[in-house]
Amino acid sequence: MKKLQKVSRLTGIMLISSVSAGLCAQDVKHCRETTDKDQRLACYDRIFGTSDAETLAVAETDIEVKEHTTALVPEISASQIPIATVMQKYWELTPEEKRDRFVFRTYQPNFFLPAHITSNINKAPQSPTRGQAPNNENYKQMESKLQVSLRAKLMTELLLPGADLWFAFSQRSMWQLWNDQDSAPFRNTDYQPELMYIVPVADAWGDLPGEWQIRMLQFGIAHQSNGQADPLSRSWNKVYAGFAVDKGEFGLNWRYNQRISESDDDDDNPDLIDYIGSHEISANWLPGYATAQLVWRNDFSHLSRGSWQLDLTYPVDSSKLDGLRWHLQVFSGYGETLLDYNFRQNSMGIGVMLFNF
Template sequence: MKKWIWTIASCFTVLVAGNAQAQVLSDMQQCLLDKMNTTNADTTIAEVRSQCEKQLRAAKKEEVVEVDAVEGEAGVLTKRIRSEQVTQFDPYVLTPHRRNYMLPIITSNNINREVYSGLQGYQQNLEDYEAKFQVSFKVPFNRESLLFENDRLFFGFTVQSWWQVYSNKISKPFRETNYMPEFFYATPTGWHPFGTNTGLVFGAEHLSNGSSQPLSRSWNRFYAQFVVEKGNFVFSVKPWIRLQEDPKTDPLQSSGDDNPNITDYVGDYEFTTAYSDGDFEYIFKLRHAIDTGRGSAELNWTFPIGGKFIGYTSIFTGYGESLIDYNHKQTRFGLGIALNNVL
């Protein structure tokens, strides 16, 4: 076995020996050479290579942490960002953006029936409980810093679906699906008041349910987000400005504003506070409309259940749980599983 490893390492050495004084063995080649003297004879070449890959990956992660050192102590959000940096350009890794989850059952004290009055059978046969899931990922554009050290430009995509899986009389339809592509730029500020870490995010989002009239809902917004991290806590405030559309002359025309008063219900900004101790995560979101006082409150928490899966619980009350419900007030409770935490 050691002879095979020596043969592979020797071949690599020959390839780089053309100018021996100017070149050195790559990290992988050096690792193979080192393993030659420590690996027992029963170890396969594949196992040796796997050991080297893990070793180099761990070394790369330590390097990222060292380069990304900040004045404040690294908190839960910084640790997530550093972990993502290790694999974010790996073609076989899809980096989560928001939480990815499945709620097999989510209840409502006031399901929105009126908006479906034009669809035969929907209004009277919708159930007050359904399933909900979310899929969310992001892709970075830049490896090197753009404007400030360790800044990043991303494309993100999030899909949410509400599935009337328990409605036997209307063939279990997907009641609503919301799509949100976005571009956003994130950068640390280098400001560390009271030992905190702070950052800024600027983004543009398009939100749509992809439906035809009269159920079509959509809007575009620009936002800025200020984030503060301290240990296990993260706080953020995210105001936004809606990009206005032309008014409709006919409610059934395809062009024009589907929901001109949406910010009067879903709000003008969002305040978030989050806590994570590694096993349990709690996130509280508050949205508020300055002119009308409407908005919503949402509390999510997760807990370990073993393996890849995380227990996930959600309580929502107010307006805008989905685009079709933007002006409909309700209280919802859901229980299910998640694949990742936010922190």
């Protein structure tokens, strides 16, 4: 009998609570719709009593503030990544980004531009020490351009905290793909092995005016040649130093190339620096899914020489930012290839960036 009374009492309480909850929910809704704060608090006081009403009113206000704050904060797309994050991951500048040694990764852009047209094709290359090559009238202004560039980390924590030693190899070819008369030969291929020493710069040491930040220092030694016999042979050796800064989605790189002198007999191109320049400044922009890079090369004493190069890319599939990308390249000036170091031309190529890892 006592158990039955308890069940009846519990059922009654649940029934009363259900009805009260329904009425209370309607009253609370009415209170929430009241715009005047004092009237709204009085409304809650009638339902819950003073202390509970104040608690609920404060909680409701907190919820409204959070909702308003959330509405003001824009949703950040995965593609809107600061260039500092990209640079730190690319060069492994922080302990969190460090990866294994002796693993090949991409270095300079790897691309294939099947349609590459130039304003003027170099049919008879020449240099002061190698003379002029025989004229090739079959060379066409429409050709293809291909570049493959890889790197691998050799040593970590070398001499300075976080500093790494890298090896890289790059190969860039101009391919007369549309030249049926000469069986589509490769007009020129440049090969460049190099060693790079990358030193990360701590935030406390890298602050610059205008919220710019120095991210790293770079030192290296490189050899570049086209592997051809005289009179088409071109080559040089260099050491270089530079640094990289960034701000938001913008980045700037400066590098100075110091040529290593050679004897007159060994020098294929003694006036190389006069044409291509010793300074290299690149500006990078990551506006969402796209990437843009503008590179200026000059020695500041021959401003009419040097070169400009613009590279634009956009993913073929926007959900795969590291996948295949459309690639547009525009060049103007001297030295698009080592063979063309003293030959001025304007060119444009379109194709795809092959891979990035």
